Amino acid sequence: MTPGWPLWEVFVRSRNGLAHKHVGSVHAVDATMALTNARDVYTRRSEGTSIWVVPSAAITASDPADKDALFDPAGDKIYRHPTFYDIPADVKNI
Amino acid sequence: MTASTSPDDGQSLVDYLLRLGDTTLVLSHRLSEWVGAAPTLEEEIALANVALDLLGQAQPLLARAGEVEGLGRDADALAYLRDAWDYRNLLLVEQPNGDFAHTMLRQFLFDSYAVELWSRLATSTDATLAGIAGKAVKESAYHVGHSGEWVIRLGDGTTESARRTRDAVADLWEFTGELFATDAVDEAIAASGVAPLASELEPAWRDRVDAVFADAGLEVPTRQWMQSGGKQGRHTEHLGHVLAEMQFLPRAYPGSTW
Amino acid sequence: MYTQGLDEAPGPDVDESFDPASLLPDDEANAELRFQARIDAEDRIEPTDWMPAEYRRTLIRQIAQHAHSEVIGMQPEGNWITRAPSLRRKAVLIAKVQDEAGHGLYLYGAAETLGVSREELVDQLVSGEVKYSSIFNYPTLTWADMGAVGWLVDGAAIMNQIPLCRCSYGPYARAMVRVCKEESFHQRQGYELMLTLSRGTPQQQAMAQDALNRWWWPAIMMFGPSDADSVHSAKTMRWKIKRFSNDELRQKFVDVTVPQAEYLGLTVPDPDLRFNDETGHYDIGPIDWDEFFAVVRGDGPCNRQRLATRRAAHENGAWVRAAAEAHARKQQERQQSSEPAATGPAAAGQVA
Numbered sequence: 001m002t003p004g005w006p007l008w009e010v011f012v013r014s015r016n017g018l019a020h021k022h023v024g025s026v027h028a029v030d031a032t033m034a035l036t037n038a039r040d041v042y043t044r045r046s047e048g049t050s051i052w053v054v055p056s057a058a059i060t061a062s063d064p065a066d067k068d069a070l071f072d073p074a075g076d077k078i079y080r081h082p083t084f085y086d087i088p089a090d091v092k093n094i
Numbered sequence: 095m096t097a098s099t100s101p102d103d104g105q106s107l108v109d110y111l112l113r114l115g116d117t118t119l120v121l122s123h124r125l126s127e128w129v130g131a132a133p134t135l136e137e138e139i140a141l142a143n144v145a146l147d148l149l150g151q152a153q154p155l156l157a158r159a160g161e162v163e164g165l166g167r168d169a170d171a172l173a174y175l176r177d178a179w180d181y182r183n184l185l186l187v188e189q190p191n192g193d194f195a196h197t198m199l200r201q202f203l204f205d206s207y208a209v210e211l212w213s214r215l216a217t218s219t220d221a222t223l224a225g226i227a228g229k230a231v232k233e234s235a236y237h238v239g240h241s242g243e244w245v246i247r248l249g250d251g252t253t254e255s256a257r258r259t260r261d262a263v264a265d266l267w268e269f270t271g272e273l274f275a276t277d278a279v280d281e282a283i284a285a286s287g288v289a290p291l292a293s294e295l296e297p298a299w300r301d302r303v304d305a306v307f308a309d310a311g312l313e314v315p316t317r318q319w320m321q322s323g324g325k326q327g328r329h330t331e332h333l334g335h336v337l338a339e340m341q342f343l344p345r346a347y348p349g350s351t352w
Numbered sequence: 353m354y355t356q357g358l359d360e361a362p363g364p365d366v367d368e369s370f371d372p373a374s375l376l377p378d379d380e381a382n383a384e385l386r387f388q389a390r391i392d393a394e395d396r397i398e399p400t401d402w403m404p405a406e407y408r409r410t411l412i413r414q415i416a417q418h419a420h421s422e423v424i425g426m427q428p429e430g431n432w433i434t435r436a437p438s439l440r441r442k443a444v445l446i447a448k449v450q451d452e453a454g455h456g457l458y459l460y461g462a463a464e465t466l467g468v469s470r471e472e473l474v475d476q477l478v479s480g481e482v483k484y485s486s487i488f489n490y491p492t493l494t495w496a497d498m499g500a501v502g503w504l505v506d507g508a509a510i511m512n513q514i515p516l517c518r519c520s521y522g523p524y525a526r527a528m529v530r531v532c533k534e535e536s537f538h539q540r541q542g543y544e545l546m547l548t549l550s551r552g553t554p555q556q557q558a559m560a561q562d563a564l565n566r567w568w569w570p571a572i573m574m575f576g577p578s579d580a581d582s583v584h585s586a587k588t589m590r591w592k593i594k595r596f597s598n599d600e601l602r603q604k605f606v607d608v609t610v611p612q613a614e615y616l617g618l619t620v621p622d623p624d625l626r627f628n629d630e631t632g633h634y635d636i637g638p639i640d641w642d643e644f645f646a647v648v649r650g651d652g653p654c655n656r657q658r659l660a661t662r663r664a665a666h667e668n669g670a671w672v673r674a675a676a677e678a679h680a681r682k683q684q685e686r687q688q689s690s691e692p693a694a695t696g697p698a699a700a701g702q703v704a
Contacts, residue, residue: 030683130661146446340434341436
């Protein structure tokens, strides 16, 4: 996937479920394609399902539980994307 | 069990069901050739979905055809043991996949027709056909959204994708006339309320095609000459190769259960 | 059905005398010990939790290899879709291969949570830099191979995947739960296919036996060399990325599968195979590890072909992907120029 295909998080409410549940991610160029891909990948043609897609970059997350995390910045992104995550230069083996 | 719906002891109904069953089967088969070669992993899944939906339509259509025919042929016997001259599919769907633009355009042209057809077949006087239509109408609505979006993306994408899409239009347009051409079988079927006359579907099809082509920056061709013959068993050179591959095992090992 | 009863307690003890803290400066040592304590308590590690660099690297490699295997695995089975001999078999095979694409997607998604992009992963596979399961470098030569592959290859994969549902890394474990749910039908359809052939004509029976003859040893080799010979095992076990040893999984597979072969009336191509009354397990003959390492190194029947096919699909799709991007950009520009107050394309779409 080239850079123009951002990552989208997928949330699905199955017919009998109560709330949307995070099921994974898809790559897509826009919201329309993201919805189509999400339906194909995560619901495989089942009907009556509600799907939400959100660009991963749009999600803000709380800090991880471990406050003594040495190498994380105060985490506000959900993934360890290299551009989200700074490692001190003198840490070995990274 | 419906009573014979035409004066020819059900032969028109058999022909009609074979036309639709063979069309969905051959198109499904063509799409399945993309497995492992799609442009993205997400599209692998999307194409397989459409192929499976079409196969899910083909099987009961052919089964019903065999039932009405009354010679003991089931869906597999019809699919695997008829030669090309007995196949009744539209010529459009046996055309080779070509590149992704060809495949998506072929799909869109078919889906736009299928969506109109299935919505009318939901009230068919043949209960089996109406039942199949109930499910197929939702499937084809989804399919036409997917294929239409791709025609737009490719037509209105890069210079290269636009060129490829224009080439696809030039290659495939002459197969669209057959979708709406009618013969004695179609007239008998329409008269008995089993199916609409195909020509009635053309205006809605054309509206959808015009709208998507406009968004895709494509010109609707003005050329009038159209290919025909598929519904009567006169095919292009392509179908023979499709069937040779598809039918190999049952023909090489006759009488076997798989 | 074949996988029940295998979800047992973790395998062999790790070397307790090795203290990782001794190698690290104080702060890192504390973090690593806390991390290990979480692992030992069966806590799940999530993407933004602290983790040792090697844990992250190991997971990326393992998840990526798993994902690549699913994608490459589409080819040997895809080879028979257009020749499937009945409409039902055709549908089942398309669905199975489609599932494999889906599994690749789930797994690439899990790997991406660790900081590697899909683009990098795809490039790795297409360049030939990375390994995928050796089993997919074998050709599918007859229709019976569709049965053998489902029964043996998916069977072996399930042995591996069920324990991974409890692996320490959350996204990988969750992906594996989804995979396992879909995988159970894969193995059943493969075995049922073999059953149909074994009850068929003499030619079909011969076809089934021939497929077993060619796929048995490669499936046995799927579990990898004995852990004593494996570089990565100790750490991956301690970190609960791996939960059973290769030999344990291989033994379970053999014990479950040999009776299944007997039920089919087929002969396992191993003259040394026998049930050991003392151990309660089947003893198998010597594995040809030369063949395994040759295939892993690139000298297998289909290595070049699999990679070439993947590369061609990727390259042929470049103009399609570029077109989708170009169109999305154009749409964005149109929207922005017609609605100057808007903040860009909708960030979320909803389907009720």
